[in-house]
Amino acid sequence: MDNKKADTIYNVSPESSLELLSVNEMHWLIEQSQGEKHELIRRCVLAVLNSGSKLDNAKQMLDMYQDFDVKLSWQRRGIRFELINPPMQAFVDGEMILGMREHLSAVVRDLVYSPSLYESQYNGDLSQGKKITDYIFRILRNAETVQRGKKPSLVVCWGGHAISDNEYKYTKKVGYELGLRGFDICTGCGAGVMKGPMKGATISHAKHRNPDALYLGITEPGIIASEAPNPIVNHLVIMPDIEKRLEAFVRLSHAIIIFPGGAGTAEELLYLIGLLLHPKNKSIPLQVILTGPSSSKEYFERLDQFVKTTLGTEASDLYKIIIDDPATVAKELKASINEVTEFRIKHNDSFNFNWRLKVNEEWQIPFDATHKNMSELNLSKDQPIHELALNLRKAFSGIVAGNVKPDGIAEVEKHGPFILHGSKEISEPLNNLLKCFIQENRMTLASNNYVPCFRLE
Secondary structure, three states: OOOOOOOOOOOOOOHHOOOOHHHHHHHHHHHOOOOHHHHHHHHHHHHHHHHOOOOOOOHHHHOOOOEEEEEEEEEOOOEEEEEOOOOOOHHHHOOOHHHHHHHHHHHHHHHHHHHHHHHHHHOOOOOOHHHHHHHHHHHHHHHOOOOOOOOOOOEEEOOOOOOOOHHHHHHHHHHHHHOOOOOOOEEEEHHHHOOOHHHHHHHHHHHHHOOOEEEOEEEEOOOOOOOOOOOOOOOEEOOOOHHHHHHHHHHOEEEEEEEOOOOHHHHHOOOHHHHHHOOOOOOOOOOOEEEEHHHHHHHHHHHHHHHHHOOOOHHHHEEEEEEHHHHHHHHHHHHHHHHHHHHHHHOOOOOOOOOOOOOOOOOOOOOOEEHHHHHHEEOOOOOOOOHHHHHHHHHHHHHHHHOOHHHHHHHHHHHHEEOOOOHHHHHHHHHHHHHHHOOOOOOOHHHHHHHEEEEOO
C-alpha cells in the first residue's frame, strides 16, 4: 500500500511585468525556465515564499522543502506558475498574498526573462566594464526601479540580519525620520537592518498619505535564501551576482546609511570605500553615515579602527559616525541629498542612475569563493589602498558565502574552513574584528552555535 502524501498544488498568476505576454513569449519563457536554470529558480522561488522564516541557512531551508517544485505553463490568458508543496505562510484561505505574487514574478523576470532578453545583445561577453554597467541598468529599468524625472530621494541602508532587538528598534526610528522627510528606502530586502528602516518609514509615509513610497530590495541568487525578501519590499530586484548587486546599490543611491552588521556589512563598507578612494570618484558627492544606538558605540569604534589600521585615515574620512540620534542622521542626509541634486543638475547627470561613478572591471568580475581563490588573496599593504580594500572585500564575501550560501557551505563542508593568508599588520586587526562579530552573534541567526568557516594564517 502506497502511503505517500498527495502533493499540494497551487496555480498562481504573475503580477507586474510578466502579466502581458504574447503566446510566443510565453513558450520562450517556459523553455528558458527549464534545464540548467530550473534548480536556481526553484531555490529562489522557495526563498521568497518562505519569507518570515527564522532560518538563514539555504541548505537547511532546501532540506525542509525537498518536495517543493515550481513549473511554468501557459494559457491564452497568460503565463501561470504551478507551485507544488509550497510553504503555506505564503497563502491566506487558499489565495497567495499579493506581495508574494509580486516577489514570485520578480524571480522569474530577473532570473529568466531579463538575462535571456539582454545577454544576447552582448554576444555572451560581459567582461567589459561598460557592458556590465549597461546590463545592470537594463535589469533595473526592466524592474521599473529606475524612475525617470524623480528627484534624488533614495537612501540605501546596509547592515546585518543578525542584530540585537535594540539595534533593530533603532533602525525603525531612523527609517521613520527618513520617511518624514519623504525619502525612499533601499535595502538588501531581508530581515534585521534590511527590514527595520522600511518598517519605520511605512508609518511616516502613511502620515504624509504617500501612496507612492518606494521600498526597494536588491538581492542576488546566492544569498536570497538567507535574506528572503521581507513583506514590505514593493520592488524586488534579483541581480545575477554580488558584484552587480553592490554596483546597483551604489549607482542608484543618493545617500548611504550603514547600521551594525557582520561580515556582509563589512564587505559592503569596504566595497564602497574602495570605490570612493578612486581618483575619478573623489569629486562625486555621496554622504555615508554609520549609525546605531548607544549600545552599538563600541561596535563602530572597532569597525572604524579596523578601517584606519588597514586602509588609513583617507578611508575613514569618507564616512561620518553618528550614535543614537535618528533625527540628526535624517537631517544630515537631507542636506547632502540637496547637494547631490545640485551637483547632478550642474553636470547634466541622471537623477536616477549614477553613470559618472567610476567602477573598474576588477570590481565587477564575480569572485568565486573557493579555497584556492581565498588563499590567494593579497592581504598586505604592498599594494595601492583601493586594491587592498578590494581584496579585503573579497575575503569578507567568501566568509559570507561559507556562512549562508549553498555553494559556499558545500565547499566548506567538503574541504574544511577557508584559509586566509595576510601580513601581520592586516591579519591581526582582521582576526580581531571577526572574533568580535562571532562574540556578538553577528555571523548568522544561529550564531550561538556558529562554527567559523575561515581560518587566518
